[in-house]
Amino acid sequence: MTSLSSPGPDLRTGAADLLPPRSQRGVVGWMRENLFSNWLNTAITLLLAYFLVRWISGFVDWAFVNAIWSVPGNNTTACREARGIGACWALINEKHRFILFGTYTYEEQWRPLIACALFIALYVVSAMKRFWNKWLMAIWAVGLVAIGVLMWGGVFGLTHVSQERWGGLPITLILSTFGIVGAFPLAILLALGRRSTGMPAIKALCVVFIELIRGVPLISILFMASVMFPLFLPDGLNIDKLLRAQVAIILFAAAYLAEVIRGGLQAIPKGQGEAADALGLSYWNKTLFIILPQALRIVIPPMVNTFIGMFKDTSLVLIIGIYDILNAAKTSIIEPAWQGFGVEAYIAVATLYFFFCFAMSKYSQKLEVDLNRGMRR
Amino acid sequence: MAISNTERSRRSAQGGGFSLQNEAVRAIFWQVLVLGIVALGIWYLVSNTIANLEARRIATGFGFLGREAGLPIGEAMIAYSPTDSYQRALIVGLLNTLKVAVVGIVLATILGTVIGIARLSKNWLLAKIASAYVEVIRNTPLLLQLFLWYTLLQGLPGPRQAMKLGEGVFLSNRGIKVPWPVWDDLHVWVVGALAAGIVGAWVYTRNANATQARTGKRPPVLLPNLGMMVALPIVVWLALGAPLVWDVPALRGFNFVGGATLTPEFAALTVGLVVYTAAFIAEIVRAGILAVPKGQWEAAQAVGLHNNRILNLVILPQALRVIIPPMTSQYLNVTKNSSLAVAIGYPDIVSVANTTLNQTGQAIEGIAIIMAAYLTVSLSISLFMNWYNKRIALVER
Incomplete structure (x- = not known):
């Protein structure tokens, strides 16, 4: 019974011998296959990755790091100072009831x-x-x-x-x-x-x-x-x-x-x-x-x-x-x-x-x- | 003695018995009933409308078209001033609609094809970015995207702090300023040479096809055609002494003078339409390419065709058959969606007609003009695309 559910150690080593070479399996193999298969693909991947990282980090800076989440009263000076650098989520904080339900x-x-x-x-x-x-x-x-x-x-x-x-x-x-x-x-x-x-x-x-x-x-x-x-x-x-x-x-x-x-x-x-x-x-x-x-x-x-x-x-x-x-x-x-x-x-x-x-x-x-x-x- | 079943059905089929059991009688009965209800409904609405128009003293008819419009239009392709008639204002609006539709269709087709192919790329990152683009764009309303683009464009610095993108190209909250060549009468010859080149290339390609069909050998096509369409106009232009003066935009006071302008409204509408429609076109192109079985490539390679010949002669004709019908409805959508211009203040036909009906109070005529304009454009596009579709359709025995 046990031999059916878990094969002996000799079988496992035998299966390991049949695995593809290290460079073609796991994360490395996947990346070689899907991201760096030839020079053109490598160039596209690197270029896209560069823009993606720049764009995402810029967006994260704007939307989260430098964002202003709340302001006292209706005083939006802090938001205006952060204009272009950080988002003013205080607007949503202040107005979400109006946006969701209007003048109800x-x-x-x-x-x-x-x-x-x-x-x-x-x-x-x-x-x-x-x-x-x-x-x-x-x-x-x-x-x-x-x-x-x-x-x-x-x-x-x-x-x-x-x-x-x-x-x-x-x-x-x-x-x-x-x-x-x-x-x-x-x-x-x-x-x-x-x-x-x-x-x-x-x-x-x-x-x-x-x-x-x-x-x-x-x-x-x-x-x-x-x-x-x-x-x-x-x-x-x-x-x-x-x-x-x-x-x-x-x-x-x-x-x-x-x-x-x-x-x-x-x-x-x-x-x-x-x-x-x-x-x-x-x-x-x-x-x-x-x-x-x-x-x-x-x-x-x-x-x-x-x-x-x-x-x-x-x-x-x-x-x-x-x-x-x-x-x-x-x-x-x-x-x-x-x-x-x-x-x-x-x-x-x-x-x-x-x-x-x-x-x-x-x-x-x-x-x-x-x-x-x-x-x- | 009762008549037999077959006898009864024969009689009713001849229309012998005038009863509701007879299918032909029933069909007429239902049609008369439905048409009668529809006619009654229309009569009711029309009589109400006439009574209302009289009670409110609203004029009817298209007499207002000749009157002075007095409405300013920000951008016009033909000469226009507020003292012109409503008719001219509406034509300006229609031309603006056509302008944004044509530019939108061309750019969206290019961008959509690129993204559709990118989604099928073997490069995982490229494919994922393309599909993220498609999902985000398709799942948010176009109107919201237009507002977002317009807000972004308005958030740009003013003309004095305009971003300089290149020699004479400025980006500011007044739109994009680009240098524009000044028209010279000698340019007529260059345009003429271009037209002659296009006609020549068409004739040459037809002859090449005929030669190929006759002898099996294809004469070189690409180089002679490029020569006729590109080199000929350039040679003519050089022969005339290369007349060209650029009108370069320059900052004077608070705004730019000279050059050509892409207004923020036009830019936001075009960018919005192109980005939105490209996501749909990408899916159509992807489906079209996937619809051609892999065996077609392999078979064509086995026959010994070059890669670009395979694409032109084997893959594209089959993919286009799948692509053209949904593409037609996307082109129609671009045209209809351009009506959202009214929300961001681009003077298209809807916006001009809307102002017209507000000024004159003649709502029925105003809306009739909008609908007639769109129906004409829609029908023309569908007729053209149906003709094209028939041309490339599978010829079955």
Whole structure:
């Protein structure tokens, strides 16, 4: 028994004899292979290493060694003296509540904090395959209602906070989440419509909508929502600006998502639909139970990528004056004392965006491998 | 006696029974229903809009285009002053959009290709730096990056303490100043020689291809072509007595005079677009190269082709087939993303049209102009890229 689990000493020395020479294994071997394989590679490595060390040490000096972490009151003299040498993280120290939650009532800011945590929890739960069943819808419904209650208040003894005061991270999360949730059903209908063969009028309608939206920048649609939309509605009916931006984002996301879903529909072999027809299933039964489950499964990774794009694109709402996290950061440096420290504010927000998007893109890559496992031989 | 199943389906297929069981009838029913709802919705919105426009006394139509704009534009490629019409202001904006899009597409393609190849490098350090670049850039919003670039450029010293990068090249918070050659009428001949050289090189390459197809031997191409495109204009220029005067920027008082300027807005927008798009293009190029199996290289080597011929004749044609379609959408993205110019104050079409609609109050016309401009540009790029894609597509039997 023991001889099986641990081979005798003679065997081990025999294996050692068969190892490659010292210069080709271990750290040295790896470096010779990957960094210094020939004179050109050596030159590239040395040059890059030189710049990397210089740049990183410069950045560390600026961001950590010479950085100013806090200042008394709003007195930024120390920051101004360290300008160009050290970062002024005191700005973040002072303004992080404003950047994260905008002008939301200061004492009540635990509410948007919990709302953001709930959003992240919803993303994490949806990412776990274990929850990919009918309960997911219920979890989302409960989660979104809870977020709404927390943000608006007015019930359960929470004071009401009007929508104009919302800002920062919750706005970014609301716009992107509801954007994709609202766009999804619309996108499925558009993709099915574009693929339909028997109804040329509906197909034309879908093609025109998709191509029109994809042909113009998101800004023009946001402008439309902000200045044209009020003209569309009857007198007296006024829709909040945030909701108008939300509708614009939903329409925009739907056009892009429709093309992703259409890709999935095209990848399903024709035989699947024909087999369903042969069984006598109706169009909607065939679509809901045979075609869509397979098509959507294929396009989950590209849909996550679309969501990442949407998440980044919500920052454009600052152009029509909505206080998302980027706009809050931009506004935080308007005060004269803090003027000129934009780089610090933007780097802080960029880190936050990176955290969200990087996690999602890594997840989508992992998912792609997971979902393809059954296809690989 | 009941009619048989086959009889019933035959009847319905002929459109005999006018019921919802008939597929053709159902299709018409749904189309009429959907179109009707859409038409009703549009009619509702249009009637509301007309009522609102009347109530608010907003003029309609494009009559305002001929009126004096009175809006100053920082940089224009054609002569422009605030006394010019809105129409001219919008054309200036459109030209600025096209300028930044063209420069952005060219530079992003070059940078993206370099980074995409670097990510595949055998050098571990180079590959890791390239992939770190791609991850960081792709996972942060473009608008944020634009703000960062713009803030960095504005943080530069003023003109008096400008950084001197070379003879007559200055970097300051007013942008980048570079020397610019003064136009001489004799230069027409040089440009003419360049055009003739390009046409000559094209004809020569076609002939060389034909010769190769006929005899199997390829005449030298690179040197004669370079000679026609580079040497010919230089010879013409020298023959004319080498006329060239540089307009060198110099500090006068508080600002520079002379030379050409890259404004901070243009520089920030271009750098931002190029850096952002290059990360996406790098991934496309990498995927394209990886899509060509290794056996293709080996087979081409076995046939006895030179390395650069392998690349040109075997690898690139196959890789391009994978690269072109996603590249097209990136080019469209550069064009559409250039609209973010409005956030940092570069006078592109969106920014000019936005000011126009604020001044005139004619929101519908302003947004229609923006959308029409982008749709035209987008459609032209897709048409061109589709044509190119068809040219290089796999010819199947």
